[in-house]
Amino acid sequence: MSPIAVVEAVATLFWTYAGLGAIEWVARLSRLEKTRHVPLVFELIGHLVPAMVTLLVVVLAGAFFGFPTVVVVIAVLFPAGLAVGVHMGLNDLREASWRGETARLLLTLLIGATVIWWRQLA
Known part of the structure; x- marks a missing residue:
């Protein structure tokens, strides 16, 4: 595998985990009373801000230093x-359980490996 293919595979696994987590987050949020929706959405945004600020710093440093x-x-x-x-954000909505985390990780590996394999065929 080339280095670009490895980066693509790692990114695919992260995208898959984020997608599965977002589906679970929306499903759990929909079961709560409506008065909790807005605060939990803002908490999710608050969890995303540090990563996006880091991304912005990396982009700016890359552009500045070339x-x-x-x-x-x-x-x-x-x-x-x-x-x-x-x-x-999911940890704000539920009690963490090893069974749920393991199931999501295994599903991530299964879906991610399928997508990676499918891309290698094309």
Whole structure:
């Protein structure tokens, strides 16, 4: 595998985890009373801000210093920050259980590996 393919595979796994986490977050949020929706959305945004600020700093540093590899870092940093933010948002909605986390990780690996395999065929 080339280095670009490895970066793409890692980013795919992060995107998959973030997507599955977002689906669970929306499902759990929909079960709560409507008065809790806005505060929990703002908490999720608050969890996403540090990752996006880091992304902005990396982009600006790459542009300022002329690093050509900053695009590769962004390709992994954005979905990783999104995955961490959604994970933290999920922790605000529920009690963490090993069974739920393990199921989401296994589903991430299954879907992510399928997508990676499918891309390698094309």
